[in-house]
Amino acid sequence: MKKFFASHSLTAAAFVACSFLSPLSVQAQNAPHSGMKGGGIDQSMPQGKMDMKAMMKENNDKMASVPMSGNPDVDFAQMMRVHHQGAIDMAQAQLRDGKDPKMLKMAKDIVAAQKKEIAELDAFLARSGKAPAAPAK
Numbered sequence: 001m002k003k004f005f006a007s008h009s010l011t012a013a014a015f016v017a018c019s020f021l022s023p024l025s026v027q028a029q030n031a032p033h034s035g036m037k038g039g040g041i042d043q044s045m046p047q048g049k050m051d052m053k054a055m056m057k058e059n060n061d062k063m064a065s066v067p068m069s070g071n072p073d074v075d076f077a078q079m080m081r082v083h084h085q086g087a088i089d090m091a092q093a094q095l096r097d098g099k100d101p102k103m104l105k106m107a108k109d110i111v112a113a114q115k116k117e118i119a120e121l122d123a124f125l126a127r128s129g130k131a132p133a134a135p136a137k
Contacts, residue, residue, distance in 0.1 A: 050093040059086030
């Protein structure tokens with residue numbers, strides 16, 4: 001019985017090691033994200049190859065860098081503004097690369113709804129004497 005588990009453990013370890021060394025894994029880990037700086041959509045990625053993980057990381061980094069004011073309403077508005085812009089970025093990538101009609105419609109609806117909410121958040125921030133945490137697109 002010990003021999004059985006030992007051989008399966010070695011097989012599992014070999015599988016994990018090979019998956020880390022596979023060309024696809026290495027390519028994904030080393031993929032450039034140079035197109036991300038301009039607003040979340042990696043234009044360097046070929047059509048159909050949107051990099052949602054990079055978009056999410058960039059958006060999370062932006063939210064983490066927003067300084068807190070101590071005013072919960074302002075902090076909420078600033079953070080939600082960045083969050084909503086991230087949703088727009090992801091939806092625009094879907095519109096560019098997606099194929100499914102339902103997902104394309106959802107992405108289009110998300111862009112419209114999030115832009116409306118960003119405008120409301122911007123209006124609140126302006127009334128509060130605060131600049132938005134990130135520029136609107």
